[in-house]
Amino acid sequence: xxxxxxxxxxxxxxxxxxxxxxxxxxxxxxxxxxxxxxxxxxxxxxxxxxxxxxxxxxxxxxxxxxxxxxxxxxxxxxxxxxxxxxxxxxxxxxxxxxxxxxxxxxxxxxxxxxxxxxxxxxxxxxxxxxxxxxxxxxxxxxxxxxxxxxxxxxxxxxxxxxxxxxxxxxxxxxxxxxxxxxxxxxxxxxxxxxxxxxxxxxxxxxxxxxxxxxxxxxxxxxxxxxxxxxxxxxxxxxxxxxxxxxxxxxxxxxxxxxxxxxxxxxxxxxxxxxxxxxxxxxxxxxxxxxxxxxxxxxxxxxxxxxxxxxxxxxxxxxxxxxxxxxxxxxxxxxxxxxxxxxxxxxxxxxxxxxxxxxxxxxxxxxxxxxxxxxxxxxxxxxxxxxxxxxxxxxxxxxxxxxxxxxxxxxxxxxxxxxxxxxxxxxxxxxxxxxxxxxxxxxxxxxxxxxxxxxxxxxx
Amino acid sequence: xxxxxxxxxxxxxxxxxxxxxxxxxxxxxxxxxxxxxxxxxxxxxxxxxxxxxxxxxxxxxxxxxxxxxxxxxxxxxxxxxxxxxxxxxxxxxxxxxxxxxxxxxxxxxxxxxxxxxxxxxxxxxxxxxxxxxxxxxxxxxxxxxxxxxxxxxxxxxxxxxxxxxxxxxxxxxxxxxxxxxxxxxxxxxxxxxxxxxxxxxxxxxxxxxxxxxxxxxxxxxxxxxxxxxxxxxxxxxxxxxxxxxxxxxxxxxxxxxxxxxxxxxxxxxxxxxxxxxxxxxxxxxxxxxxxxxx
Numbered sequence: 001x002x003x004x005x006x007x008x009x010x011x012x013x014x015x016x017x018x019x020x021x022x023x024x025x026x027x028x029x030x031x032x033x034x035x036x037x038x039x040x041x042x043x044x045x046x047x048x049x050x051x052x053x054x055x056x057x058x059x060x061x062x063x064x065x066x067x068x069x070x071x072x073x074x075x076x077x078x079x080x081x082x083x084x085x086x087x088x089x090x091x092x093x094x095x096x097x098x099x100x101x102x103x104x105x106x107x108x109x110x111x112x113x114x115x116x117x118x119x120x121x122x123x124x125x126x127x128x129x130x131x132x133x134x135x136x137x138x139x140x141x142x143x144x145x146x147x148x149x150x151x152x153x154x155x156x157x158x159x160x161x162x163x164x165x166x167x168x169x170x171x172x173x174x175x176x177x178x179x180x181x182x183x184x185x186x187x188x189x190x191x192x193x194x195x196x197x198x199x200x201x202x203x204x205x206x207x208x209x210x211x212x213x214x215x216x217x218x219x220x221x222x223x224x225x226x227x228x229x230x231x232x233x234x235x236x237x238x239x240x241x242x243x244x245x246x247x248x249x250x251x252x253x254x255x256x257x258x259x260x261x262x263x264x265x266x267x268x269x270x271x272x273x274x275x276x277x278x279x280x281x282x283x284x285x286x287x288x289x290x291x292x293x294x295x296x297x298x299x300x301x302x303x304x305x306x307x308x309x310x311x312x313x314x315x316x317x318x319x320x321x322x323x324x325x326x327x328x329x330x331x332x333x334x335x336x337x338x339x340x341x342x343x344x345x346x347x348x349x350x351x352x353x354x355x356x357x358x359x360x361x362x363x364x365x366x367x368x369x370x371x372x373x374x375x376x377x378x379x380x381x382x383x384x385x386x387x388x389x390x391x392x393x394x395x396x397x398x399x400x401x402x403x404x405x406x407x408x409x410x411x412x413x414x415x416x417x418x419x420x421x422x423x424x425x426x427x428x429x430x431x432x433x434x435x436x437x438x439x440x441x442x443x444x445x446x447x448x449x450x451x452x453x454x455x456x457x458x459x
Numbered sequence: 460x461x462x463x464x465x466x467x468x469x470x471x472x473x474x475x476x477x478x479x480x481x482x483x484x485x486x487x488x489x490x491x492x493x494x495x496x497x498x499x500x501x502x503x504x505x506x507x508x509x510x511x512x513x514x515x516x517x518x519x520x521x522x523x524x525x526x527x528x529x530x531x532x533x534x535x536x537x538x539x540x541x542x543x544x545x546x547x548x549x550x551x552x553x554x555x556x557x558x559x560x561x562x563x564x565x566x567x568x569x570x571x572x573x574x575x576x577x578x579x580x581x582x583x584x585x586x587x588x589x590x591x592x593x594x595x596x597x598x599x600x601x602x603x604x605x606x607x608x609x610x611x612x613x614x615x616x617x618x619x620x621x622x623x624x625x626x627x628x629x630x631x632x633x634x635x636x637x638x639x640x641x642x643x644x645x646x647x648x649x650x651x652x653x654x655x656x657x658x659x660x661x662x663x664x665x666x667x668x669x670x671x672x673x674x675x676x677x678x679x680x681x682x683x684x685x686x687x688x689x690x691x692x693x694x695x696x697x698x699x700x701x702x703x704x705x706x707x708x709x710x711x712x713x714x715x716x717x718x719x720x721x722x723x724x725x726x727x728x729x730x731x732x733x734x735x736x737x738x739x740x741x742x743x744x745x746x747x748x749x750x751x752x753x
Contacts, residue, residue: 090469090670093619095530141560141606142613144552150618151553155464167618173610220464256555 096169099177102130108409118182118409128165131178145246150178152222152248160213162233162243183233183241184407187296190234193405197299200363204396206240207293208385213242214289215381218282223251225263226422227288229295238402247422255281262423264288266311267301271322272375274312276334283375286384290370297356319371320350327374362389465623467520470527470667478526479533489733489742490526490534491662495723496576496732497522497539498660500567501547503583507566508547512656514554515547517622519659520666522546524619525612527667532615537608538735540567545608553620560602561593568593576732577724625655625675632675632699636690643686650682651675654713662719663712669705676701677709 102119108129109116119130133146153164165179187206191197198206210232217224226247234240247263250256259280261273270287272280294302303318305311316322321341322330330336352371353364366389372378379387390396480490498519505515522543525532532542544567551558570578572591593601613620629651638644655678658665665674676699683690696706733742 090466091619092471093468093524093617094528096614096617141548141552141609144557147549147553147613147618147620151620154619154621169614173607173614176613258555 096167096176099130099168099170099175101168102128102177102179104130119179121179127182129162129180129182131180133176133178135174135176146176148249149245152245152250153178153180155220156217156222156245158213158216160209160239160241161216162241180243181241182409183235183243184409185234185236185405186230186243186409187232187234187240187292188228188230189408190405191229191295191299193408194299198296199394199397201394201397202238202402203293203296204390204394205238205399205402206296207289208390208396209240209399210242210289210292211381211385214285215385217242217248218285218381221250221252222248223263223281224248224285224288226265226268227285227292228265228268229292229301232292236404236407238397238399251281253281255279265422266305266308266420267291267303269311270375271312271315271319271373272330272333274308274315275330275336280375282380283378286370286378286381287375289381289384290367290378293367293370294356297359315373318351318355319368319373322373326377330374360389360392362387362392365389464621465628465672466670467623467666468619468621469670470524470664474528474531475664475668477529479529479531480526480535482529483533483535485534485739485743486746489739492723492727492732493534493539493734493739494523494526495660495662495719496734497543499576500540500570500734501543502656502659503570503578503580504543504547504563504566506580507569507583508551508558508562510547510551510556510558511554513624513626514550514556516624516626516656516659517554518543518547518550520622521550521612521616521620523659523664523667524616527664530615532611534739535736537611538737538739540571540734541604541608542612543567543734545605545612548605549609549612549620550622560605561598564598564601564605565592574731575729576727576734623671625671625678626652628671628699629655629675629678632679635698636679636695638683638688638690641688643688647679647682647686647688650686651678654678654681657716658713660720661712661716663715665709665712669709670700672699673701673705673709675699677706677713680706681710681713 101123102121105118105120105127107115107117115134116129116131118127120127133143133149136143150164150167153162157163162183163181165181168177168179169175170177197203210227214224214227224242224245224247226244227242231242231244232240233243249259251259257278259278261276261278261280264270264273264284268288268291270280270284273284291302303311303314305314320326324331331339350368350371352368353359356364356367359367366384366387369377369379370384478490481487501519501522502515505512505518525537525542525546526534544563548558548560548563551563569586569588569591572586578585630648633639633644633648633651638647641647655674658674658678676696680690680696682688694703696703731738733739
């Protein structure tokens with residue numbers, strides 16, 4: 001090391017000479033490059049004389065009330081032409097417009113984080129969904145959930161995620177509205193009005209769309225954390241879009257510390273959340289996708305627990321009781337200590353296959369894997385999309401072939417059906433108060449087999 | 460159009476060529492001084508609040524974005540201290556390290572107890588923290604102001620709170636350039652980070668006009684020359700999405716900071732840079748009188 005150092009010192013002069021040479025070379029090179037660039041530029045200008053015009057036009061047709069100063073525009077255009085490197089497309093920012101630019105048409109529904117109405121933009125006549133944000137925790141200023149909703153929605157530009165067009169404000173500081181794409185239906189209301197569940201080919205298309213949206217979110221380090229059928233909007237062309245990012249947040253690897261387990265509406269909430277983990281991630285969304293899959297098959301929410309305890313017991317009833325082998329470490333989760341599980345390790349497996357007798361074996365394989373109790377065993381969204389279930393017959397139906405339905409959101413006020421809403425901030429789960437006894441869930445199971453009659457063995 | 464999470468929204472030409480303060484008749488040099496002092500104040504408060512540098516840096520970028528453009532905030536309407544504290548509060552809230560209004564306001568009250576704006580970083584804790592805290596009454600008044608300012612920041616920025624930073628890119632690029640096998644690599648990395656931190660305070664608004672990859676590349680280029688680490692002979696910066704012209708501009712911008720800071724220090728000396736609306740008015744009044752006399 002010392003030898004190297006002294007040699008470096010000795011050669012300082014040599015290095016300088018060399019540097020000089022290099023500099024000259026570089027200057028020559030850059031002059032050459034410059035020449036070439038100019039030539040290219042000229043060629044380009046000859047080839048498409050309208051390019052620069054188009055570029056300024058694009059800048060201008062955006063509706064903005066911002067003052068535009070004339071200088072530099074031409075300079076800017078030539079500057080962008082010279083660049084040959086690929087660039088990130090940069091967005092801009094500007095002050096919020098007023099909500100007065102929209103006229104409200106009709107009320108759609110009240111979500112857990114705001115009121116949604118259908119509205120028309122006066123200038124363009126375009127119909128949008130206008131969501132007024134609820135300002136609850138004003139002691140902490142602007143609600144962090146609303147900030148996260150805006151931040152994550154702004155980042156999410158995907159065909160199957162509802163687009164946030166802008167944020168507009170009213171006259172007081174508490175009036176903030178999200179302007180979003182309007183879609184005619186949500187899956188929950190739609191299913192309630194349908195006589196029969198979606199066809200298998202339609203379910204595949206819906207799941208593929210849902211999966212691609214979840215894949216996009218997870219690739220961008222966003223957890224939705226409240227996937228459910230009422231948050232999945234659908235238009236009359238069979239396209240679905242995920243909405244309501246009121247619980248969404250960025251996550252990381254390792255996950256950020258002290259995340260609340262109070263996410264996801266109860267019926268779609270993953271077992272690790274119910275057991276009180278603070279260290280969760282993508283698998284919680286995958287669990288919800290599993291619940292939605294089950295719901296699409298039967299038109300009924302899959303796991304309708306009355307409270308956290310009941311939800312967990314319904315989950316164990318459907319998916320079986322976890323063991324140290326199937327879910328290593330689950331007993332160390334905060335709420336698992338009070339669990340009393342049946343001692344017998346015999347047939348307490350999943351009953352999913354028998355619950356959905358009409359599902360193909362690939363289909364039930366997929367559903368079982370999405371609803372793995374152990375979060376580590378659930379597939380990623382990408383893995384899910386590659387599942388053989390989507391390749392076998394019936395093939396996914398083209399969205400263009402989807403039936404259309406009369407839109408409730410577009411015409412009339414919706415009837416709200418009883419279903420739990422997303423958890424509120426602050427109400428901590430009280431699971432550890434009572435000792436939870438799950439030992440009774442499968443109590444009658446041994447008897448069943450001895451019952452008379454013929455039964456196809458599906459489990 | 461698809462934007463990358465690594466990319467930042469950038470200021471438009473219009474936003475750079477005008478500002479709310481200018482339209483309200485605030486002299487441009489005063490505006491620069493206040494913005495520099497405000498960015499520095501945010502950094503100091505962030506350090507005292509033990510926030511990670513990435514949170515502090517994001518807050519400084521939000522603070523800087525607030526003022527620019529004809530529809531940006533004006534110093535005649537908002538004090539720099541108030542916008543600094545609200546930016547820090549807002550960004551910390553969105554992060555994994557939220558801070559209560561009380562902690563934020565106490566820290567700003569403490570920093571206000573120094574007689575000069577230019578506190579040496581090493582002397583940040585020189586004053587006795589226990590003798591500077593907010594009374595209950597002024598806490599409530601200030602908290603209301605903090606939360607109102609937060610709402611105003613959000614409106615003026617159109618709820619654009621996304622800030623991506625060049626720090627991790629910088630490490631990534633250094634690894635790509637394979638410098639960590641060289642003896643002075645960690646010194647180089649530290650120097651590059653120092654440049655990135657300094658650039659946050661630049662009156663040229665470097666973080667508002669250039670993307671993180673370019674900032675990281677320029678910091679590495681300059682730091683390598685200063686530390687004496689040899690980088691590839693070819694035009695390696697192009698691999699990191701930076702062309703020669705932008706690299707040159709940024710390097711000159713980074714190098715000019717030392718002179719700028721020295722000038723600011725000399726100009727203000729032991730006086731305080733006006734950080735509230737009232738102080739700004741008083742300063743403009745003072746300048747008028749001085750000009751009248753001279």
